Amino acid sequence: MSEAMIEAHGLRKAFGQVRALDGLDLAVPAGSVLGLLGPNGSGKTTTVSILATSLRPDGGRATVGGLDVVTEAARVRRVIGLAGQFAAVDPNLTGRENLRLIGRLSRLGRVQARVRAEELLDRFGLTAAAGRLVRGYSGGMRRRLDVAAALLHRPAVLFLDEPTTGLDPESRFALWDSVRDLARSGTTVLLTTQYLEEADALADQVVIISAGRVADTGTPAELKARFGMAVFHLDFSRQEAAEAAHAALASAGYRPRRAGAGLQIRSVAGTGELAGVLRALDGRAPDPVSVAVREPTLDDVFLSLTRGGEAA
């Protein structure tokens, strides 16, 4: 692992009685993508706001590119870009005007700001809409402009706060491609999301936060492996049948979870264990109407963590 471009130690922040961050630690290697995953209110936006210098922590310390986000905030601002739910573009300016303005305020010269604005409009497919007021843009166009605005001064570190929340799938995938391109070109990205799928698709490393603290961390593959190799779904169509199967499997040493007429079994060993599961049912419960095997998703990991223990 290379050196950390973003580091946080014991970050704390309270809003009145609410503890948004309660001793958060992070380390993001240069050139990697970190997915910060958590439900609403878990402290994702607060973390990004502190790292992007718009909020001061109550305690703890954070650096971006080796620069302290509190005492060297002005220098940090030269190397970061921020886009996301709470950093906006101006609805009453055109896309082009927004980018030129933010380019100028990012310390680009007049000519350079114009050139960069056109480059980014082109890169994000906004050239045709560049002369229109942003208030007439679709949600997807607005988000793309927002990300473009964060990239004008070619920041080494990009913060994306829930960049695809509320976007349709097509816009979401387009944004994912942009993030992948940026990561490939060496930009360090910290991305917050509520979508496990998104962290899985983009992040080199995932940090799951809950109540302002790190609940778990690892690569998407590690988290999934820790959770198990496979998940079996058995559907019995009748509740009594599922109950009988539940009892049969439990007595055979499995830990099935029942949802209505279905059972879910997490397997550490992998798909090969399915035969054993079915054998355990033989003669003790009706045959399932359908059997499905899938890889565990980050949802499984996440639900098991935030429900405090019992997985699957």
Added chain:
Amino acid sequence: MSTIAVESRPVAGGRVAAAWTAVADAISDTADVAWRNLLTQLRTPQALVFATIQPVIFVLLFRYAFGGAIHVPGVNYVDFLMPGIFAQTVAFGAVGTAVGLSGDLRTGILVRFRTLPMARIAVLGGRTVADLARNLLVVAVMTGIGFAAGFRSPHGAGGLFAALGLVVAFGYALSWGFASLGLRVSDPEAAQAAAVPLIFLLVFTSAAFVPSTAMPGWLQAFGTHQPVDALVNAERALILGGQAAHDVLISLAWSGGLLVLFALLAVRIYARMGR
């Protein structure tokens, strides 16, 4: 820990050159933000129209509806009225500064600005400079309306322009006061609701529409010791003729004092945001 070499500007002349660069950056950023605010206002002309309609209605009301019942010895009432209207126009116009900044706070533009390597002063400077430009426009329109309603500025163009200069200076100082309010309230309607009663109090206890001598003593005591009254008196001295120096100095002192006080307050609030 990996470090980024933040390219520092050439500091051939050392600190002095760096300071000049910082000042040049601050001016350039302020101009850019002011331009953005003006464009935004032109594209939402409703606010500008309403900012103009209210004083126009007051001109019509006081000139034609109430004016006949108000007698100010020695002058045409419309010549007495217009200095009051000018003061009222910029006083209510300053509410726009609060509304604009609180809108920026709500939309999230301020968060973006706070994470850019721009000069910190430019958010407030750009907003107040844009509002100054808007005041110039609205005051020009009001002067035209005044002339249409019979206003003649008896002491000539020089006196009128000097008076309008005082008006705009007062409006600028007041803008900084309302900037603080706008930074505290992330709801433009609430910012407006908080600001308007204050302006009403200052305008209607002053001599803007009627001579203070017509008010009871306790009200006069307040009404004649506040900046709107000082402004209106100085304007009248310049527009109607007479000993102007004393009143002009008092009005300038109010505007200058308020500007310094309000600017320090607003800059402090802005600097402490996010703590």
